[in-house]
Amino acid sequence: MKIGVIGTGVIGLSSAVALRRRGFTDVTVYFRDDLPATTSSRAGAVFTPFDAGSHAEWIAGSLRAFREMARTQPHSGVCIGTAHEYLPGDAPIPAWTGIVGGVHVWEHAATPPSPTAHGFDIDVPMMDMRVYLAWLKTLALELGVRFVQRDIGSFDEVFASGTDAIVNCAGLGARELCLDRAMRPMRGQLLHVPNALGLTDAIAAPEADGDVTYVYPFPDYIVLGGTYELDESRCETDDASLARILLRSRRLLSAHTNRNADALGETILRRVAGLRPTRVINGCHECVRLELERSPAGPIIHNYGHGRAGVTLSWGCANAVAKLLHAETDANAALREPRVSAGHTLSDAYGTTSLGAITPRPGPRVQG
Ligand SMILES: Cc1cc2nc3c(=O)[nH]c(=O)nc-3n(C[C@H](O)[C@H](O)[C@H](O)COP(=O)(O)OP(=O)(O)OC[C@H]3O[C@@H](n4cnc5c(N)ncnc54)[C@H](O)[C@@H]3O)c2cc1C
Numbered sequence: 001m002k003i004g005v006i007g008t009g010v011i012g013l014s015s016a017v018a019l020r021r022r023g024f025t026d027v028t029v030y031f032r033d034d035l036p037a038t039t040s041s042r043a044g045a046v047f048t049p050f051d052a053g054s055h056a057e058w059i060a061g062s063l064r065a066f067r068e069m070a071r072t073q074p075h076s077g078v079c080i081g082t083a084h085e086y087l088p089g090d091a092p093i094p095a096w097t098g099i100v101g102g103v104h105v106w107e108h109a110a111t112p113p114s115p116t117a118h119g120f121d122i123d124v125p126m127m128d129m130r131v132y133l134a135w136l137k138t139l140a141l142e143l144g145v146r147f148v149q150r151d152i153g154s155f156d157e158v159f160a161s162g163t164d165a166i167v168n169c170a171g172l173g174a175r176e177l178c179l180d181r182a183m184r185p186m187r188g189q190l191l192h193v194p195n196a197l198g199l200t201d202a203i204a205a206p207e208a209d210g211d212v213t214y215v216y217p218f219p220d221y222i223v224l225g226g227t228y229e230l231d232e233s234r235c236e237t238d239d240a241s242l243a244r245i246l247l248r249s250r251r252l253l254s255a256h257t258n259r260n261a262d263a264l265g266e267t268i269l270r271r272v273a274g275l276r277p278t279r280v281i282n283g284c285h286e287c288v289r290l291e292l293e294r295s296p297a298g299p300i301i302h303n304y305g306h307g308r309a310g311v312t313l314s315w316g317c318a319n320a321v322a323k324l325l326h327a328e329t330d331a332n333a334a335l336r337e338p339r340v341s342a343g344h345t346l347s348d349a350y351g352t353t354s355l356g357a358i359t360p361r362p363g364p365r366v367q368g
Pocket of ligand 1: 009031038040151169174189273277
């Protein structure tokens with residue numbers, strides 16, 4: 001069965017790997033923008049769920065995958081780090097912390113950052129996107145996924161080239177491909193600065209104007225953020241926003257640890273802007289569309305609209321896509337190749353280890 005995945009952001013790459021893991025042998029990723037130009041390359045990225053209700057299963061699935069990567073794949077750019085999360089006023093501890101577990105609320109902790117601060121500490125996955133996406137693409141290539149740069153004008157165009165099923169991970173591109181007017185850009189701006197202070201923990205605090213100030217440290221740099229500018233579609237930074245981010249980050253670091261905060265960002269490595277693929281319905285900004293559409297030409301599984309949480313939800317959603325397509329084509333399962341080559345293991349969480357030994361070859365065609 002020939003599967004065409006549209007998009008090489010974190011959602012498309014994870015979906016392609018998950019499909020291979022579930023036994024789909026012929027997977028091609030079509031993309032307009034390659035890695036450095038995607039939104040995904042510009043993400044923070046710390047595990048930050050927003051909607052614990054409808055996203056609970058995806059959050060749990062992603063958490064399992066990232067924890068396993070952190071444990072077994074030292075070069076993946078994924079690690080588990082401590083995040084210190086401030087909350088506004090007397091806001092409740094967010095429900096997603098219950099899925100992650102191990103939350104330490106400051107009121108009950110031995111050493112809160114300040115007597116008046118309200119928040120919590122939690123250990124979460126942290127993804128160095130400069131390393132992680134390159135690692136993920138290599139993983140996909142090793143699994144035999146093909147990559148074709150092509151601007152897709154319509155799903156019919158992909159079916160016409162012999163594809164049996166499409167997985168639509170086009171992010172903001174879904175606005176045109178699916179005429180989905182709920183898709184709206186949300187610009188995010190951030191700075192990369194050297195990690196001269198040797199920071200290890202993430203810190204995040206909401207601001208009164210709706211932005212969130214965050215300091216996400218990685219071995220080679222620190223991400224300072226950020227802005228949440230709905231309907232701003234210019235993918236460029238502005239100096240005033242970046243100056244505000246730097247000021248707020250220094251203030252946050254100073255309030256939190258009193259460490260040499262003024263030295264933060266003395267040198268700027270990179271100024272970054274990205275457009276989050278936000279799907280806004282009834283005030284919800286991460287109204288992810290993950291569903292099967294049975295078009296006359298063949299099945300299309302939509303997986304887009306992850307807004308502020310695409311990295312966080314990526315593996316949960318990718319595994320859900322693979323399960324959906326598997327169920328859809330179950331009648332033909334006997335035609336498929338065995339899921340795992342003899343002697344090689346594929347992890348349940350995200351499908352890696354001993355990858356070089358998997359020999360991809362075209363699978364038998366299945367009626368769509
Ligand atoms: C500044 C910033 C900070 C962020 N921080 C975090 C964070 O800390 N944690 C977190 O979980 N998330 C974070 N996010 C959100 C996260 O980056 C996004 O949710 C995620 O990257 C969306 O991934 P995607 O694959 O859907 O989209 P993209 O990365 O935009 O990929 C879309 C792909 O589809 C392709 N495409 C689109 N249309 C077509 C077409 N017609 N033909 C061919 N190809 C097409 C594009 O070329 C691209 O390859 C952040 C985002 C920003 C901007």
